[in-house]
Amino acid sequence: MPFSNNPNHNxxxxxxxxxxxxxxxxxxxxxxxxxxxxxxxxxxQLQYAxxxxxxxxxxxxxxxxxxxxxSAGVGNEGVVGISLFMGGDTTPSSAVxxxxxxxxxxxxxxxxxxxxxAGLLQGLLLRYTQALLTQMAQTAVCNxxxxxxxxxxxxxxxxxxxxxxxELIMTQELVASMLGVRxxxxxxxxxxxxxAGCISYRRGHISVLDRTGLEKRSCECYxxxxxxxxxxxxxxxxxxxxxNTIQQVFPQQPHHTAAFTRPDLTR
Amino acid sequence: MPFSNNPNHNxxxxxxxxxxxxxxxxxxxxxxxxxxxxxxxxxxQLQYAxxxxxxxxxxxxxxxxxxxxxSAGVGNEGVVGISLFMGGDTTPSSAVxxxxxxxxxxxxxxxxxxxxxAGLLQGLLLRYTQALLTQMAQTAVCNxxxxxxxxxxxxxxxxxxxxxxxELIMTQELVASMLGVRxxxxxxxxxxxxxAGCISYRRGHISVLDRTGLEKRSCECYxxxxxxxxxxxxxxxxxxxxxNTIQQVFPQQPHHTAAFTRPDLTR
DNA sequence: TCCGCTTTGTACGCCAGCGCACAGACCGGC
DNA sequence: GCCGGTCTGTGCGCTGGCGTACAAAGCGGA
Numbered sequence: 002m003p004f005s006n007n008p009n010h011n012x013x014x015x016x017x018x019x020x021x022x023x024x025x026x027x028x029x030x031x032x033x034x035x036x037x038x039x040x041x042x043x044x045x046q047l048q049y050a051x052x053x054x055x056x057x058x059x060x061x062x063x064x065x066x067x068x069x070x071x072s073a074g075v076g077n078e079g080v081v082g083i084s085l086f087m088g089g090d091t092t093p094s095s096a097v098x099x100x101x102x103x104x105x106x107x108x109x110x111x112x113x114x115x116x117x118x119a120g121l122l123q124g125l126l127l128r129y130t131q132a133l134l135t136q137m138a139q140t141a142v143c144n145x146x147x148x149x150x151x152x153x154x155x156x157x158x159x160x161x162x163x164x165x166x167x168e169l170i171m172t173q174e175l176v177a178s179m180l181g182v183r184x185x186x187x188x189x190x191x192x193x194x195x196x197a198g199c200i201s202y203r204r205g206h207i208s209v210l211d212r213t214g215l216e217k218r219s220c221e222c223y224x225x226x227x228x229x230x231x232x233x234x235x236x237x238x239x240x241x242x243x244x245n246t247i248q249q250v251f252p253q254q255p256h257h258t259a260a261f262t263r264p265d266l267t268r
Numbered sequence: 269m270p271f272s273n274n275p276n277h278n279x280x281x282x283x284x285x286x287x288x289x290x291x292x293x294x295x296x297x298x299x300x301x302x303x304x305x306x307x308x309x310x311x312x313q314l315q316y317a318x319x320x321x322x323x324x325x326x327x328x329x330x331x332x333x334x335x336x337x338x339s340a341g342v343g344n345e346g347v348v349g350i351s352l353f354m355g356g357d358t359t360p361s362s363a364v365x366x367x368x369x370x371x372x373x374x375x376x377x378x379x380x381x382x383x384x385x386a387g388l389l390q391g392l393l394l395r396y397t398q399a400l401l402t403q404m405a406q407t408a409v410c411n412x413x414x415x416x417x418x419x420x421x422x423x424x425x426x427x428x429x430x431x432x433x434x435e436l437i438m439t440q441e442l443v444a445s446m447l448g449v450r451x452x453x454x455x456x457x458x459x460x461x462x463x464a465g466c467i468s469y470r471r472g473h474i475s476v477l478d479r480t481g482l483e484k485r486s487c488e489c490y491x492x493x494x495x496x497x498x499x500x501x502x503x504x505x506x507x508x509x510x511x512n513t514i515q516q517v518f519p520q521q522p523h524h525t526a527a528f529t530r531p532d533l534t535r
Numbered sequence: 536t537c538c539g540c541t542t543t544g545t546a547c548g549c550c551a552g553c554g555c556a557c558a559g560a561c562c563g564g565c
Numbered sequence: 566g567c568c569g570g571t572c573t574g575t576g577c578g579c580t581g582g583c584g585t586a587c588a589a590a591g592c593g594g595a
């Protein structure tokens with residue numbers, strides 16, 4: 002698990018100007034999130050907002066039958082706990098750690114307070130929420146129309162964008178439960194991708210070898226979500242006077258362009 | 269098309285206290301929305317926010333292939349144009365009128381201004397947005413796991429809740445494009461529902477005869493969304509001193525309880 | 536080094552929903 | 566009352582993904 006004690010690894014925190022960052026920083030708490038850890042369950046009062054640095058959290062809904070599906074993921078680009086400032090406090094979905102790692106957390110009241118200040122943070126969080134909305138809407142469409150293989154590609158790419166490395170620590174079983182499909186479906190799709198040279202994997206480890214290949218095999222949904230995140234969140238200025246390590250986290254981003262005809266707004 | 273020149277028919281407008289409602293009311297503009305009318309398209313700058321009274325608007329995404337699917341609907345419980353106050357201004361999805369009717373619209377700048385005031389309206393809009401988020405997340409899950417018939421039931425119920433009557437003016441073709449399935453699939457599912465005595469229909473008209481029957485045949489998704497909307501938005505006090513006509517719009521709500529084991533929070 | 540648990544591979548039948556094609560029914564307008 | 570366009574019903578064959586079952590392989594700990 003890569004260690005990260007730099008709040009700047011989280012894009013939202015990194016985007017705050019010094020004067021807004023300092024009051025928050027004093028109360029940030031570095032926590033380790035373990036695979037499978039549950040940050041909140043349906044209708045449960047959330048006590049903290051989590052700003053992931055190296056961890057990835059999955060927002061998903063578990064049905065009465067036990068079947069489940071992810072509606073969105075949250076990594077270093079965002080924050081877990083939207084409902085705190087949106088006013089609902091709870092949600093019918095749950096948040097589960099999908100990739101172990103670190104996050105900074107901020108107590109509920111402080112988080113709400115900072116939002117209420119109506120400073121840059123508020124606008125930032127609202128724009129992030131809109132991006133999340135897009136991700137959910139696109140997931141709905143994708144679930145309706147695209148093949149398991151396409152969805153796997155989309156999901157791998159989105160996950161990869163949130164990680165510092167090319168490797169995911171993840172069993173096929175877990176991927177399947179994220180996408181809400183059978184484990185065997187993932188075995189088959191992953192097998193195809195491996196044969197095509199896009200990825201290679203062994204027991205619980207998936208390495209991406211050919212990112213462009215994945216983008217070609219993915220549906221348009223990845224591009225739509227990616228573009229929207231870039232549009233909504235990449236215009237923000239990163240705080241000056243502190244090391245901006247974001248570039249190290251997404252070393253491969255400049256290459257996105259190749260696979261998409263739309264202009265790349267990521268930079 | 270039922271006529272409605274009372275802003276109180278929209279729940280959000282009705283929930284505003286007199287002092288917040290008045291400055292807004294002066295600028296509300298009653299508009300007629302025709303079936304199929306497009307309120308905004310992907311990446312198009314939205315000029316107005318729309319508060320439907322009798323109209324229903326569908327937020328949906330059209331893919332490159334032409335296939336499409338709805339991620340959420342907006343009726344008299346909400347507002348079209350979230351992105352204006354969320355900060356993105358545009359979205360990758362479009363908004364199309366799914367049921368003809370009326371809405372009050374508010375110019376972009378005024379809408380933003382009122383949101384910025386950070387009064388009751390702001391909190392209300394944010395809570396509405398969270399409810400919308402839930403609807404999208406649930407649509408994603410539903411698309412993944414439930415049968416066309418279950419989804420049709422969910423969709424009919426959600427639409428019915430936004431209408432004053434028991435009848436939908438809607439061809440099967442249109443329903444199919446909302447759910448993102450084949451028209452024939454709807455013919456079959458609707459046929460089943462008719463044989464079961466839940467609905468009756470003729471060319472472009474669907475009448476609901478047995479609401480409870482629909483609830484029994486629907487998946488849990490309808491209940492989840494309904495409950496969340498109720499939780500997030502029904503605690504608001506309706507403005508005093510003006511006729512509150514909301515109850516006429518949802519005459520059947522008290523009967524929801526029968527079909528769901530969860531407590532009914534709608535009242 | 537070996538054992539045992541977890542993870543992955545493969546095979547089978549099954550069926551919901553798709554794509555296509557066309558027939559029949561309905562409704563509105565002339 | 567008739568006519569034409571729209572909407573609905575039905576019947577194919579096809580296929581992607583499901584459920585089930587079990588075998589093989591990999592990895593970690595003793």
